[in-house]
Amino acid sequence: MKTVPTYSLYGVNSNEPLLEQLHFESIPERSGVNDWEIKPHRHERFFQVLYVHQGGGRALLDDREYPLGARTVVTVPPRCVHGFRFTPDVDGIVITMTDHYLHTLLAGVPDALPLFERPYHDPFGDPAGSERDDATVLAGALELFRAEMNAVSLWRGAALSALLSLLLVGIARRACGAGATGAQPAGRTARHFQQFQQLVEARFRNHQDLAGYAGTLGISPTQLNRICQQLAGRSALQLIHSRLIVEAQRDLLYSDLDIKQIASTLGFADAAYFARFFAKHVGQTPSAFRQHGRARLPAPQAAR
Incomplete structure (x- = not known):
């Protein structure tokens, strides 16, 4: 099965981690x-x-x-x-x-x-x-x-x-x-946002509800949404969904997993529901995104 390789350094198997940080x-x-x-x-x-x-x-x-x-x-x-x-x-x-x-x-x-x-x-x-x-x-x-x-x-x-x-x-x-964000406020708000991002990375495949994330952080779902709106301009749920979509797009572009397999690795029990979820957020079905996205990827060529 062809998937995009995961390395520690390029050409070094990910099971052989770097000894230094x-x-x-x-x-x-x-x-x-x-x-x-x-x-x-x-x-x-x-x-x-x-x-x-x-x-x-x-x-x-x-x-x-x-x-x-x-x-x-x-x-x-x-x-x-x-x-x-x-x-x-x-x-x-x-x-x-x-x-x-x-x-x-x-x-x-x-x-x-x-x-x-x-x-x-x-x-x-x-x-x-x-x-x-x-x-x-x-x-x-x-x-x-x-x-x-x-x-x-x-x-x-x-x-x-x-x-x-x-x-x-x-x-x-x-x-x-460059306008990627603005300067962000420091302190407890920034720490909660950083911790939320780390939780999303660890749990986005589990489809945990917002109350579960907020509970781990020791705040209410309303507070979590307010923090995300303040620092990212989006709700907490939108950020969780965005992380799912990014991973789905990577799998569609760089692996040969079929749609059902991708849905399963992302925590969707139903491939049809995954397809509807993806289309709602991207505006294309997973199959169409894969076809059009791969056509746009640069072909290997000598650099000029």
Whole structure:
């Protein structure tokens, strides 16, 4: 049965987890031995930052393709299907960390975490000569990280951890400026929202009712809805349904599971009900989405 592969690092079986919470390597180090192509795959619990310093290529993030040029940053959350095709002159780095390590680094700014729940593509360009803005800070953090990564010096791990925090904050600021969200309020509200997102990831296949989620958080369903509306602009149920739809779309595009099998893996006892649910939210039947979506996926080709 063909499904999109799940790896720890590309080409490393997911049953062979990384020993460290943080891993980094140059883009040529792994892509060069794979003919400059990283085929579509995903990670179950790893978050990645990819930075192209020079050269280029193309990135596939779920069902969308993006150009990769010099000074482009891409973030890849857990379970996002992603693949890359690079030009042979590419230079850059890939940083891989556990989702737990990501949460640890951003523990002081929990309102930034929602910005990393979806893939992000930022061709921020060359900020040289410009005023000190978010692009300048991001470029500086990346260059310092690359220099420390290639050095052998005292307290290297601590330096990389500190620089990575600065890098993530720089990306979050850029994402906010691009209008992905607005600045989010911190405190108890943000913590409840973050905890709700984690519960959704763990339970979305179980079709738990809203009262169950709220009860685990120690708040009422009304409070949970108010928090979700405030921080995401959608109700709690809409966010749960959205997570189901995202997973259904990934299975339809990247696996050969039939509709009944996909429905079952997503917790639907009845494939017909799943089809109605999907069509209501997407505007297409699962079969039509699969047919049209696969036709739009980029064909493998040499990067220019």
